[in-house]
Structure formats: C-alpha cells, structure tokens
Amino acid sequence: MKRIIISFLLGAYCISGxxxxxxxxxxxxxxKQMKWHEMEFYLFMHFGPNTFTDLEWGKGTEDPTVFNPTALDCRQWARIARDAGAKGIIITAKHHDGFCLWxxxxxDHTVRESPWKNGKGNVLRELAEACDDYGVKFGIYISPWDRNHPDYGTEEYNDIYVKTMRELLRGYGDIFELWWDGANGEGPNGKKQEYDFPRFQRTARRFADEAVIFSDIGPDIRxxxxxxxxxxxTNWNLLDTAGFQRGHGxxxxxxxxxxxxNGKSWIPAECDVSIRPGWFYHPNEDSAVKxxxxxxxLYLTSVGRGANLLLNVPPDRRGLIHPADSASLMAFKELRESxxxxxxxxxxxxxxxxxxxGYLPALLVDGFRFSHWAPLKTETSCWxxxxxxxxxxxxxxxxxxxIEAGQRIEEFTVEVWDDTKFVPLTxxxxxxxxxxxxxPRQTAGKIRVNIVKSKASPVxxxxxxFNCDEF
Known part of the structure; x- marks a missing residue:
C-alpha cells in the first residue's frame, strides 16, 4: 500500500513540474476534447417512427400515430449503458424524417402529435433525467436534413434549425456531444437546403460550449x-479542413x-457502428446481434487504435433495449474487464x-497515463x-x-528478450x-519498446x- 501511495504522490508531483x-x-x-478521449466508449440510440415502420430512412410522410412505444423506459437504457461500462448515450432527437422526440x-411532426402518453410525453426529458440519475452523459443527434418540415429548402429553414437546436441545447442540461449528420436530400417541396453551418456552429458554441461537435470535419470530432x-x-488525431465541407464535400x-x-487542427476520430445490421430496430434482426x-x-480496432467507439443499440418497439442486445453488451464488458x-x-x-x-522512468508503469516520461528534448527516438x-x-x-502535449510518435517497434538477445515481436x-x-503469446521476463520515429521528443x-484471449 505504501508503494502505491508513494507512486501516486510522485506522479502528482511530477505532473505539476x-x-x-x-x-x-x-x-x-x-x-473538453480530453474529457471526450477519456470516455472511450458510449452508446448511440436510433429511435423514432422508423422503429415502427421497419425503415432505415423515413420519408417524412409517416403518420405521427405510428410512434407509440408500449413500455418505454429510459432508465432501463441508462442503467444498461452504465452497467456495460458505456460513458454516455447519444439519442437521435430528430432523424431525417423530421420527427422530434420532444x-x-x-x-408539427413530434411526440406531441403521437398517441404515446396522450401526446404529453418527452423522450429527451426522460432520457436526460435517467442519464443524470445513473451517471451517464447525455448527447444529441439532430439531423439538418428534414423530409417533413415545409420550410426545408428555404432560407427560413436555417432559422428554424437554429431555433430547434437552441431549444434542445438550453432545455436538457449538459450535453457532452452534438452529432451532425452530413446527409442533405430533398424536402417535401422537392428542394435541397443550403445549410448555414457557420451559424449553426456559433449557436452551438453559445448555448452548449461544453459539448464537443461531431461531423465529417469536426470542429471537435470527425x-x-x-x-x-x-x-x-495509422490514426492521427490531426486533420486539415480547409476547402472541405460536411457531407458530399x-x-x-x-x-x-x-x-x-501534419494536420492543422486537433480533430480525433469517432468510430460509429451498430450492434445490429441496421441502425433502427427491426424484429427480423433479433438473431443477428453482434x-x-x-x-x-471492434473495441480493438477503434479504442485500440486511438479513436472512440460509438456503438449503436436501438431500442425496440416497446421502448426497451432488447434482451439480445443487453446480453451482448454485458458479455462485452466482461471480456474487457477480464x-x-x-x-x-x-x-x-x-x-x-x-x-x-524531472522525468522518472518508473512513471511509465505506474498505471496512470497522465504521469509521463520523456527522453532528452533533442531526441526523437529512444528505447x-x-x-x-x-x-x-x-x-x-x-x-x-x-497527448496533452500533442501527438508525436510516428513509428515504434516492440521486442522480446529470448534469454540472449532482443528479437522483434510487433x-x-x-x-x-x-x-x-x-x-503471438510469449513467455519472457523482459520487453523493449523502441520509438523509431517521432515528430518531436516523444512523451x-x-x-x-496483458495476457489476453486471442481476438
């Protein structure tokens, strides 16, 4: 116990210096990007009329009365997310069909027009409160594309989108991530919208500055x-965005x-993937859950490569996470922990x-990433x-x-001691x-990590x- 306390105090001392x-x-x-990096894994939830119509992209013409979950329980969602080790939930507050879950x-295409709770329900309110109760962060997906709104395709729609976004960002507590889809199709009048993303971004920064913003080009997550x-x-957290746009650009x-x-901006990658073949719930996929x-x-190809994992787990027509999905999430947690x-x-x-x-080598194996080590400042390689x-x-x-000091390492090797010399391993x-x-599994007492190439002195x-299962 004394060694643990001393190691922690040394780490805290060295961090300050x-x-x-x-x-x-x-x-x-x-x-806020560092807080996002530390989350590593969280859930996506696609939920709306598509859940009941068996579609992936709704047409916007669906009757709101199709939305009528029989046993919706956002506390179940948040509890399962917490128990699975997911740090947050991002909900499709409004998908391309324009239906609003609040x-x-x-x-005029919202839960208010549905029979659920006699039009008095609010999925976002229930989810935000459940996330707060279970210590899970709350995020929002709000599609700019709206296949239902009559103003889509006109300048007035940008005003509507800003007001809608402001309504969301001001009314449901802290938002950890705002998710922008780049889809841009036709609205009910047959027109496409010229999105005013600079204005959208200013609005988001004003009303939810604590949130990271996701899109093809960030500004915070890509x-x-x-x-x-x-x-x-190879996964750099850096990206050049000049000359690019969201969506087709x-x-x-x-x-x-x-x-x-050598990207000009810190815009790390987020890996979105669904636990099912589709993004919304479909009964015929109950036997196809990952x-x-x-x-x-997937964890090893996302978090294990320096990105975050956004795993979609769509609620079913009852408004619950299906038992097959929940069982997979718990098995996943057990594999990570074991x-x-x-x-x-x-x-x-x-x-x-x-x-x-001022840099103690022992801090490399103290269990804390923030207590760090570096070679001489002039050296861009080391072992x-x-x-x-x-x-x-x-x-x-x-x-x-x-990474608080930037991402530097460009190439590294790992060697294992075979009792006479170090031999290449990976x-x-x-x-x-x-x-x-x-x-391949090794039995040895010593390894060597070689930083072969780095943009500056590696930190x-x-x-x-670990001795893991083979994945």
Missing amino acids: QSQLVDIVGPAPTA PSRYS WVGNEKGIAGT APPVDTLNRGNV SGLDLMK NFRTNLAQRAKVTVSSSRA IEIEMDQEKEFNTIMLQEY SGTTVGYKRILQF IGEIQL
Whole structure:
C-alpha cells in the first residue's frame, strides 16, 4: 500500500513540474476534447417512427400515430449503458424524417402529435433525467436534413434549425456531444437546403460550449470514414479542413480514417457502428446481434487504435433495449474487464535510453497515463526496457502518449528478450491516446519498446502488458 501511495504522490508531483517542461508540439486537445478521449466508449440510440415502420430512412410522410412505444423506459437504457461500462448515450432527437422526440415548438411532426402518453410525453426529458440519475452523459443527434418540415429548402429553414437546436441545447442540461449528420436530400417541396453551418456552429458554441461537435470535419470530432467501427492502423488525431465541407464535400474516406500527419487542427476520430445490421430496430434482426466477442474485436480496432467507439443499440418497439442486445453488451464488458484486469508490467523495473531531468522512468508503469516520461528534448527516438520480477505469459501491449502535449510518435517497434538477445515481436505507427496490439503469446521476463520515429521528443504516459484471449 505504501508503494502505491508513494507512486501516486510522485506522479502528482511530477505532473505539476512536467507541465512546465513539456512544450506542446503541433495542435493539442482542448480540455473538453480530453474529457471526450477519456470516455472511450458510449452508446448511440436510433429511435423514432422508423422503429415502427421497419425503415432505415423515413420519408417524412409517416403518420405521427405510428410512434407509440408500449413500455418505454429510459432508465432501463441508462442503467444498461452504465452497467456495460458505456460513458454516455447519444439519442437521435430528430432523424431525417423530421420527427422530434420532444414536443418542439418549431415542428408539427413530434411526440406531441403521437398517441404515446396522450401526446404529453418527452423522450429527451426522460432520457436526460435517467442519464443524470445513473451517471451517464447525455448527447444529441439532430439531423439538418428534414423530409417533413415545409420550410426545408428555404432560407427560413436555417432559422428554424437554429431555433430547434437552441431549444434542445438550453432545455436538457449538459450535453457532452452534438452529432451532425452530413446527409442533405430533398424536402417535401422537392428542394435541397443550403445549410448555414457557420451559424449553426456559433449557436452551438453559445448555448452548449461544453459539448464537443461531431461531423465529417469536426470542429471537435470527425467521422472515421466508415460505419464499421474501424479506425486506421495509422490514426492521427490531426486533420486539415480547409476547402472541405460536411457531407458530399468531406475529405476522402481514407483521410478521415487516417487523419493528417501534419494536420492543422486537433480533430480525433469517432468510430460509429451498430450492434445490429441496421441502425433502427427491426424484429427480423433479433438473431443477428453482434456478440460480445464481435464487440471486443471492434473495441480493438477503434479504442485500440486511438479513436472512440460509438456503438449503436436501438431500442425496440416497446421502448426497451432488447434482451439480445443487453446480453451482448454485458458479455462485452466482461471480456474487457477480464482481459485487462491484470497489468503484468505494473511497477516493473524500467530502463531507458536517456531521460530528461524531472522525468522518472518508473512513471511509465505506474498505471496512470497522465504521469509521463520523456527522453532528452533533442531526441526523437529512444528505447524503453521493461523487466518484470519473473518470466510471465503475455500477448498484448498497450501504449499511451501524453497527448496533452500533442501527438508525436510516428513509428515504434516492440521486442522480446529470448534469454540472449532482443528479437522483434510487433510494430506500429501512431499511438495517440491509446494503442493496443496483440501478438503471438510469449513467455519472457523482459520487453523493449523502441520509438523509431517521432515528430518531436516523444512523451509517453503508460506502457502495460496483458495476457489476453486471442481476438
């Protein structure tokens, strides 16, 4: 216990000093972006008329009376999210069909016009309160495309969208993320809308400055370029947005997937993927829910590559998370906890190629990413040897940069000691907030991490070793 307390105090001491020693290189995350990075995994919930019509993209002509969940319970959603280890829920407050899950003053296509709770219900109010009660953060998806609103396709619609967004951002407590879809199709009058995104962004900043904003080009979080939950094996948190737009004018999907090595803005990737083949609930997909193992593999290709995982779990026609989805979420949590429970490198002996004054190598294995180490300021390559107290079995390594000082590492290798020499084990490019790599199972007492190339002197927060299942 004394060693743990001393390690923590040393970490706290060095953090206060290191913040003055480490120069920021390139763009770095804001405080709210850092809170977002630390969330890692949260839920998406597609819910609305499509849930009852078996569509993915509603036409906007649906009768509001189709929306009538028989047992809606947002507390069940929030409880399952919390128990699964998800840190938040983003709800489709308004999808492309224009139906609002709250009684908006700016639409006639809302829960107010539905039979649910005799038109007195408000899904967002119930969900916001449930999230607050269960310690889960609350986020909102609000589609700019509206296939129902009669003003869509005119300048007046931009006014309507701003008022609608303001209504949401002011009325439901703190919002952790605002999700903008880039879809732009025709409205009921056959016209497309010229979205005033600069004005939308000013409104969001004014009324929910604590929220990160997602879109193809941010400004805070970017789409990863696919809906499969897969970030690039090279994944820069940096992106150039000049000359690009949301939707059809977005950067190429490979750029969104990888980022830009020397990008001008810190806009990290979010991996959205559904637990089912579709985004909304469809009864015929109850047997096609991704398993806990499937979700664990997605975790490694998203969070394990420095992105965040946004997993869609659509409520069913009762207004509940289906038992099949809940079971997979709990299996996923159990796999994460069981596989990453024991860090074999915790408080191991650390030897480094060089070390800057004030940076303790032991902080690399103290269990805290924010207590960090760096080589001499002039060095852009280095090595770190981790020697355990005895030989152990392991097949997974987790690396973390101290990204508050920028993302720096461009290439690294990992070697294992075979009793006579270090031999190659695995390699990678970017690290970022978190990088997890698996390799053939080893029995050894020592490994070496080589930072081969870095944009500046690397600043590393944590190195951990695990003996995991093979995914």
